[in-house]
Amino acid sequence: MHSFAYHRPKTIAEATSKRAADPDASYLAGGMTLIPTLKQRLANPTQVLDLSAITELKGVSVANGIVSVGAMTCHADVALSADVRKALPALADLAGAIGDPQVRNRGTIGGSLANSDPSADYPAAVVGLGATIHTNTRQISGDDFFKGLFETALEPGELIVKVTLPIAKRAAYMKFANPASGYAVVGVMVADTAQGVRVAVTGAGACAFRQADMEAALAKSFTVAAIKEIVISADDLNADMHATAEYRAHLVGVMARRAVAAMA
Amino acid sequence: MIKISLSVNGTERSGDVEPRTLLVDFLRTQLGLTGTHVGCDTSQCGACTIHLNGKPVKSCTMLAVQADGQNVKTIEGVAVGDEMHPMQAAFKECHGLQCGFCTPGMVMSALGIIERHKGDHLNEAMVRHELEGNLCRCTGYQGIVNAILMGAKNMGVKVI
Ligand SMILES: Cc1cc2nc3c(=O)[nH]c(=O)nc-3n(C[C@H](O)[C@H](O)[C@H](O)COP(=O)(O)OP(=O)(O)OC[C@H]3O[C@@H](n4cnc5c(N)ncnc54)[C@H](O)[C@@H]3O)c2cc1C
Ligand code: FES
Ligand code: FES
Numbered sequence: 001m002h003s004f005a006y007h008r009p010k011t012i013a014e015a016t017s018k019r020a021a022d023p024d025a026s027y028l029a030g031g032m033t034l035i036p037t038l039k040q041r042l043a044n045p046t047q048v049l050d051l052s053a054i055t056e057l058k059g060v061s062v063a064n065g066i067v068s069v070g071a072m073t074c075h076a077d078v079a080l081s082a083d084v085r086k087a088l089p090a091l092a093d094l095a096g097a098i099g100d101p102q103v104r105n106r107g108t109i110g111g112s113l114a115n116s117d118p119s120a121d122y123p124a125a126v127v128g129l130g131a132t133i134h135t136n137t138r139q140i141s142g143d144d145f146f147k148g149l150f151e152t153a154l155e156p157g158e159l160i161v162k163v164t165l166p167i168a169k170r171a172a173y174m175k176f177a178n179p180a181s182g183y184a185v186v187g188v189m190v191a192d193t194a195q196g197v198r199v200a201v202t203g204a205g206a207c208a209f210r211q212a213d214m215e216a217a218l219a220k221s222f223t224v225a226a227i228k229e230i231v232i233s234a235d236d237l238n239a240d241m242h243a244t245a246e247y248r249a250h251l252v253g254v255m256a257r258r259a260v261a262a263m264a
Numbered sequence: 265m266i267k268i269s270l271s272v273n274g275t276e277r278s279g280d281v282e283p284r285t286l287l288v289d290f291l292r293t294q295l296g297l298t299g300t301h302v303g304c305d306t307s308q309c310g311a312c313t314i315h316l317n318g319k320p321v322k323s324c325t326m327l328a329v330q331a332d333g334q335n336v337k338t339i340e341g342v343a344v345g346d347e348m349h350p351m352q353a354a355f356k357e358c359h360g361l362q363c364g365f366c367t368p369g370m371v372m373s374a375l376g377i378i379e380r381h382k383g384d385h386l387n388e389a390m391v392r393h394e395l396e397g398n399l400c401r402c403t404g405y406q407g408i409v410n411a412i413l414m415g416a417k418n419m420g421v422k423v424i
Contacts (some may be wrong), residue, residue: 006266006283006329028330036307036327038284048283074318078382100397101376102310105319106326181394214386231343 001038012056012159015049016136019157021191024048027159029072029111032103057110057161058137062087066168067230071110071160079104090171090189091129094121096177110160113145118238123208126174128189128200131165148208153181155253168193172259175203176251178242186251187242190214190259192222201257204237204248214256224257224264268332271298274340281328288312290328291338299339299368303399310398313369313376314338320376322397339368342375349377352414360411362402373398374412378419385422388413 009015016034019025026045029052037043050059051163057072061085069078078084079096098104098121111180112122113133125131126142133140136159145153147250154160168191175187184203188211191198197218199211237245269278272295279294286418291297291314302324303311311323315337351374355362361363361367377386391412392405400408417423 001284003282003284006327008329028327031325031327032307035286035327036305039286039305048302048327052330075368101373101394102313102320102322102378102397103307103317105321 001040002044004038004045006050007047008050008053010053012054012161012209014135015051015054016157016159018047018049019159022046023156026210027051027114028132029108029114030074030106030258031111032099032107033115033117051110051159054136059230060084062167067091067165067167068162069109069165070162072108075104075109075112076111087163087167088129088171090168090173090191091125091165092109094125094173094187094189096175097121097173099225103182109163110139113163114154114160116146116148117183118149118206119178119185119187120182121173121175121187121202124184124187124189124200124202125165126163126200127202127208127210128173128191128198129165129168129171130191130193130195130198131163133160134162134164137159143210145261146209147160149206151207166193170263172262174255174258174262176255186248186255188255188259190218190256190263192218197222201252201256204238206238211252211256218260221262222263224260227253227256227260252260265419266329268303268329270331270333271335273337279328279421283327283329287314287326287331287336288323290331291323291336297338297340301365301368303365303369306411308397308399309366309369310373311366311369313372315372315376315396316381319402320373320397337372339371342371349375350418351378354415354418355411356406358411358414360403361407366398367399369398370395370400370408371407374415377412378403378416378421381421382418383417384424386413386416387424 024046075095085092131142171191173189175184186203199214202208232249234245234249239245265280287318301311307325
């Protein structure tokens with residue numbers, strides 16, 4: 001690891017102003033991505049701004065049809081929250097299937113979204129449930145947040161404060177997990193929401209995206225049969241040592257059908 | 265250098281660390297607690313698992329400064345004097361180890377499983393699922409899973 005300075009700001013304002021003064025500073029949340037990256041010397045920040053002491057970034061609340069998750073809330077706290085389990089079981093299931101127990105005790109929703117790993121799970125929840133990302137300066141719709149491979153709508157230094165997720169009438173998340181890491185080879189969130197049916201895919205493309213054909217078919221008939229004949233194109237899908245683009249395209253259909261079946 | 269103070273196995277410890285010092289390196293080289301192992305460079309093997317404020321985490325994927333003011337428990341803090349903890353005894357009884365490299369992390373993860381399910385129940389599938397963060401290159405896991413189920417039973421968790 002290269003050397004760097006370390007600070008633990010106590011407020012959002014302190015964190016963002018320190019970051020604004022130094023473009024080479026890096027926020028540190030759960031460290032489950034940043035620290036391995038530092039260990040491999042793939043990142044070289046001048047200073048690390050540990051967000052763990054900013055209490056207003058932590059915690060889950062459910063009110064008025066909205067689940068609100070602070071950026072620094074770890075995956076285990078979402079997975080094991082009785083309130084989330086009751087309001088949005090698909091979100092609790094998704095968080096409980098990220099990585100492993102040790103990773104879930106450190107990794108956070110804010111870090112996961114800011115990182116926008118193509119095979120991360122939370123992006124499927126944000127896009128699939130029509131969530132809103134609240135930052136220190138503005139609100140960003142989940143549909144507009146992910147811009148590409150490890151690319152988001154966040155401006156340099158912009159800090160995710162919390163994520164609000166509307167409670168769906170029903171929703172389910174299914175993933176084909178990489179057996180070694182747990183990351184999604186393909187994951188699909190299907191949600192029946194107040195704004196209509198939403199189908200979000202992670203793992204398959206450069207970043208999470210919606211599958212319009214399935215959404216239209218499920219809006220007409222919320223059944224497995226309705227999406228059975230839909231063929232997903234492998235164009236522009238990811239291909240790596242874990243799966244070809246064609247296999248990922250196939251898995252999108254399988255995971256979507258399993259999600260719908262789980263709600264029947 | 266930054267001065268940190270933390271509770272390790274119930275004792276207040278302190279030391280000067282560079283911001284980039286990993287918690288596992290602080291524990292092993294500065295405190296001499298070499299029971300916590302390093303088995304990989306990718307945060308996947310779990311040999312470095314310790315408890316931070318009662319919860320299992322990978323000490324190779326944390327900076328020592330992040331543990332400042334916190335409560336850390338390592339494998340050295342599990343036995344009571346010369347008497348093995350029931351989970352350690354179960355690993356011995358069930359041949360839950362061969363080379364022993366993964367064992368400290370396995371025991372710390374096992375204790376995390378017990379903590380999450382005390383007052384509840386456990387079965388083999390749950391143990392296997394919750395052991396996803398720990399790799400063993402020797403045993404094939406069967407002995408480890410058996411040990412955790414026996415340890416759980418001996419610690420009063422219902423095993424079905
Ligand atoms: C072994 C292993 C298995 C994993 N398996 C999975 C899996 O199955 N599914 C999955 O989805 N993920 C998986 N992960 C990733 C993990 O879930 C973390 O969520 C993810 O690494 C990032 O979150 P973090 O809190 O650790 O962020 P960090 O690593 O601390 O930060 C990541 C990036 O986000 C930035 N950042 C952090 N917080 C904020 C904020 N509030 N505002 C703006 N920027 C911010 C940081 O500056 C950094 O650039 C795995 C990780 C490991 C090590
Ligand atoms: S040494 Fe920490 S996970 Fe492998
Ligand atoms: S006993 Fe050798 S790695 Fe597990």
